[in-house]
Every structure is written in structure tokens, then in C-alpha cells.
Amino acid sequence: MGHVTDALDPADAPRDAHDAHDARDSRDTAGAPLEPLDPADMREQYRTRELITDDLAPEPIGQFARWFKETAANPAIHEPNAMIVSTADADGRPSSRTVLLKHYDEAGFVFFTNYGSRKGRELTANPYVSLLFPWHPLARQVIVTGRAERTGRDETVAYFRTRPHGSQLGAWASRQSTVIGSRAELLARYEELAARYPKDEQVPVPPEWGGFRVVPETVEFWQGHENRLHDRLRYVAEGGSWRVERLSP
Numbered sequence: 001m002g003h004v005t006d007a008l009d010p011a012d013a014p015r016d017a018h019d020a021h022d023a024r025d026s027r028d029t030a031g032a033p034l035e036p037l038d039p040a041d042m043r044e045q046y047r048t049r050e051l052i053t054d055d056l057a058p059e060p061i062g063q064f065a066r067w068f069k070e071t072a073a074n075p076a077i078h079e080p081n082a083m084i085v086s087t088a089d090a091d092g093r094p095s096s097r098t099v100l101l102k103h104y105d106e107a108g109f110v111f112f113t114n115y116g117s118r119k120g121r122e123l124t125a126n127p128y129v130s131l132l133f134p135w136h137p138l139a140r141q142v143i144v145t146g147r148a149e150r151t152g153r154d155e156t157v158a159y160f161r162t163r164p165h166g167s168q169l170g171a172w173a174s175r176q177s178t179v180i181g182s183r184a185e186l187l188a189r190y191e192e193l194a195a196r197y198p199k200d201e202q203v204p205v206p207p208e209w210g211g212f213r214v215v216p217e218t219v220e221f222w223q224g225h226e227n228r229l230h231d232r233l234r235y236v237a238e239g240g241s242w243r244v245e246r247l248s249p
């Protein structure tokens with residue numbers, strides 16, 4: 001599965017502040033007047049199987065593996081490995097964004113990013129983090145809390161080498177989360193790099209780029225049901241083993 005930046009067409013993103021302003025106009029993209037859509041009326045009744053403690057894997061990674069496999073098999077879920085990462089700065093101010101899960105095992109959940117980005121800086125100051133997998137078509141979510149640590153350089157380099165050439169250049173071109181004057185500036189930087197490192201030349205791994213491994217402390221499996229009587233089973237790490245508790249929905 002490729003990194004998202006390989007799949008998204010940058011032409012779809014607003015080009016500058018003027019485009020962003022247009023997007024707020026009261027007309028849709030076809031020019032018709034925009035009817036306000038009231039989210040208060042949106043309501044789904046979930047018809048799903050119960051989740052009981054006896055059916056769970058003995059530890060959360062095993063249970064995650066089961067659900068991840070079912071999610072990946074469901075064509076309604078576009079990027080099953082997309083997860084929302086929430087961090088907080090040293091003053092406790094939170095921020096969230098989507099990233100792609102690239103590896104998981106008993107040691108934790110791994111994603112790659114720029115260490116100088118907002119999330120990178122926040123995790124360096126405060127390693128407490130939350131991950132949320134929003135698998136809405138299955139009426140499921142998985143919520144992980146834990147501590148983030150940087151992956152070893154070898155692991156980062158091994159993953160960087162699997163990325164397409166263009167994404168490797170993109171990692172150099174973008175000083176993630178910093179303000180830039182225009183999209184043209186970003187493209188010019190990319191073109192310079194593409195000239196310096198043609199397709200057959202190895203792109204070095206940017207020093208500021210790498211992985212975070214989220215070592216879980218709790219992992220909640222949430223299954224939606226009718227009448228809001230959802231199942232919430234949470235694994236809690238306790239001295240080297242896991243306890244499971246049921247939460248009220």
C-alpha cells in the first residue's frame with residue numbers, strides 16, 4: 001500500500017488563500033446554491049454482532065490483527081491503515097491529524113513522519129499520544145493510548161527505501177508544518193531535487209524524517225449496535241500482561 005501522498009492529486013488541494021476563500025462560498029462546485037446540511041438529523045442504526053470478552057484475543061495486538069484483516073477485506077473502507085494521531089504540546093493543547101499505519105506488532109504501532117513537524121515536535125516534548133482507527137462502515141473504531149518513541153535509524157532507512165522515488169524526494173522537499181509562500185515554491189524545490197537525484201540514483205534519508213512507534217497502554221475495541229447499546233472492550237496494560245474491562249457506551 002503506497003503512502004497517501006503518492007495517491008492524492010495535489011491539484012485537488014486549494015492553491016492559495018484565495019482558493020480557500022472560494023471554497024467557503026454558498027454555492028456548490030456546480031454553481032448551484034448550497035442547501036445547509038444539518039448534521040443533527042444524521043443518525044445510523046448499527047446492526048452488528050456482539051463483542052464479548054470470551055471472543056477476544058488474549059492480547060490487543062492479536063485482536064487488532066483480526067479486526068484489521070476484516071477491515072482490509074471490506075471494500076467500503078478506503079484506507080484501512082489510516083488513523084488519527086492526537087498529540088498535545090507541553091502546555092496540554094491538543095492537535096490531531098491523519099497518518100498511515102505502516103507496521104504493527106507486540107512492540108507497538110508505527111508511522112512515519114517529519115520529526116520537525118508539529119506532531120513530531122509535540123511528541124518530542126510530550127510522548128503521550130492517542131491513535132484512532134475510524135472504521136465507520138463496520139460501525140467500529142479502535143482507540144489506542146500510549147507513549148511514542150522514535151524508531152531506530154535502521155528501521156527508518158529500511159522503510160524509506162520501500163517508498164516510491166517521488167515520495168522520497170517529497171520528504172526532502174517539504175519542511176512539514178512550516179509556513180510557505182506558495183505552492184510554486186514547493187514545486188520548485190521538488191524539481192531541484194528531482195534534477196539532483198534522477199530516478200536511478202539513491203535518495204538519502206532526510207535527517208529530520210523517521211518513524212514513531214506508539215507503545216500501547218490501553219487499546220479499546222468499539223463495536224456499534226442498535227439503540228446506542230454499543231460494546232466497548234478495553235485492554236489495559238498491567239505489569240506485563242493485559243486486563244480487559246467493559247465500558248459503558
Ligand SMILES: Cc1cc2nc3c(=O)[nH]c(=O)nc-3n(C[C@H](O)[C@H](O)[C@H](O)COP(=O)(O)O)c2cc1C
Pocket residue numbers: 004079082095096097098099100101111112113114117118119120176177
Ligand atoms: C489519509 C492520509 C494519510 C496521511 N499519512 C501521513 C503519514 O503517514 N505521515 C505524515 O507525516 N503525514 C501524513 N498525512 C498528512 C497529515 O495528516 C498532516 O497533514 C501532516 O503530517 C502534518 O501534520 P502536523 O502539522 O500536525 O504535524 C496524511 C494525510 C491523510 C489525509
